[in-house]
Amino acid sequence: MSTCQICSSSLLELIDFGPQPVCNRYLADPDTHEYRHPLILSQCPNDGLLQLGRPWPSDEVRPRLDWISYKEPERHLDDLCDRIAALPGVGPDTLIAGLSYKDEPVLTRMEKKGFTRTWNVSLEELGIRHAGAGMETIQDVLSADLGERLRNMKGTPGVIVVRHLLEHSNSVSRTMTFLKAWAGAGGYLILEVPDSEQTFKDLDFGTIWEEHVCYFTAFTLGRAFEPFETNALEVIRYPYTLEDCLVAIVANRPASSSLPEAGDQLRKELDLGANFKAGWQLLAVRCQKALQQVRDAGGSTVIFGAGHRAATFVNLLGLDKLISCVIDDDPRKAGLHLPGCQLPIVTSAHLHSERPTLCLLAASPDSEKAIVGKNQAYADNGGRFASIYPRSLLAWEQLKA
Ligand SMILES: [Zn+2]
DSSP states (O other): OOBOTTTOOBOEEEEEEEEEEOTTOOBSSTTSOOOEEEEEEEEOTTTOOEEESSOOOHHHHSOSSTTOOOOOOOTTHHHHHHHHHTSTTOOTTOOEEEOSGGGHHHHHHHHHTTOOOEEEOOTTTTTOOOTTOOHHHHHHHOOHHHHHHHHHHHOOOSEEEEESOGGGOSOHHHHHHHHHHHSOTTOEEEEEEEOOHHHHHTTOGGGOOTTOOEEOOHHHHHTSSGGGTOEEEEEEEEOOSSOOEEEEEEESSOOSSOOOOOTHHHHHHHHHHHHHHHHHHHHHHHHHHHHHHHHHTTOOEEEEOOSHHHHHHHHHTTOGGGOOEEEOOOTTTTTOBOTTTOOBEEOTHHHHHHOOSEEEEOSOGGGHHHHHHHTHHHHHTTOEEEESOTTSTTBOGGGGO
16 A cells, blocks of 8 residues: 655545556657556645655666756746745855756856855755666655765855755655755755646646656645654745746744644645546547547648657557657657657657647646647647647647546
């Protein structure tokens, strides 16, 4: 029986998607045997945290291609840095530390504000040697010993910034133990994660990803720290088109009083999980029917953007036989196949030569306008763009029913 990352309660299984491939493992040959692992969405009945019931082995999730990296939103970082600078006890002499390339933009901003002691720990300092290592590998090496070792290296950080790692952690408990050992008593942890509340409300399927173990909302993030004897002072939500960002400002000391009863809010969290579970098969049938109609009328459908969101959307909604190929102009992806569905990846020239009826947009919503603009001739010739993101202005109508 799987147990909760935060409170160790037995989890409630919401959806078992069956064995799924690793989304970053593009195939050169579609006949290659693919590693698969059960993808099981679960929820804790005690605190409402949505999470994968059986986290994936980090060795399998680690990219085999060294050019794979992910860009996190940065528009909110000026505001976040103002807040960090204003924390009681934080001053120009405070050591401000980060743990990955995702934290660099915060450290750079803090330096510009006059904080001269910053340190972004390198992969080498973490003892990691794989060239393509990302969050899946970093989260796997964290321990109390490593925390102590880092503290001995450059002294006690007053602030540790960790963006988009907590949700990748196969053990939140181990990550928190590491951070507590590294930070000084009275130090602060700045933990940023994606906000899953609206994406789950919208049945935004691209949001499910084997690399994300936990799917936090403002409520579940706010209550995630007390069991580790740390104190969430504030959870801030920053709105974005794709998904909002949540930042928890956490003091590395126990709270002086215990959390209030969860009550109605816990009920809302459990409803969020239950509605997602109830909605997904209806959504799959609706999408399959719509694409079958395109095919029955002699047309075809393609999907634009060969990332993990496209793979998840096609694989989990069972659309693999109804989509002819994936379009992506990244030359490194040309000629490869998307994991799971094994659809070939071709360039946008396909839109103009083959004129598919429907082009589903699965690149970042921020890039949709540019993609549509660049391929205006396709639309002028009767082609149609529709986004897989329910919050996009171009959202596919099947997502809205
Ligand atoms: Zn729990």
